[in-house]
Amino acid sequence: MIRxxxxxxxxxxxxIIPKEMLTRLNVGKGDVLYAVETPDGGYRFTxxxxxxxxxxxxxxxxxxxxxxTLHTLAK
Numbered sequence: 917m918i919r920x921x922x923x924x925x926x927x928x929x930x931x932i933i934p935k936e937m938l939t940r941l942n943v944g945k946g947d948v949l950y951a952v953e954t955p956d957g958g959y960r961f962t963x964x965x966x967x968x969x970x971x972x973x974x975x976x977x978x979x980x981x982x983x984x985t986l987h988t989l990a991k
């Protein structure tokens with residue numbers, strides 16, 4: 917478990933994320949993290965946009981369905 921400290925940032929509140937955690941998430945200053953609510957009421961932080969993941973799943977389904985057509989069009 918990693919303990920994160922909340923700190924004042926202007927009129928808002930920020931959190932200090934340790935370097936080791938940033939490295940493991942493969943993110944750095946200026947990158948975006950998404951807070952995804954979990955069924956138990958907590959949050960999971962991820963650098964991946966959950967909306968894009970859903971769209972990619974749909975796109976992969978279309979590509980599987982039309983594999984031969986897309987292969988022919990690629991020639």
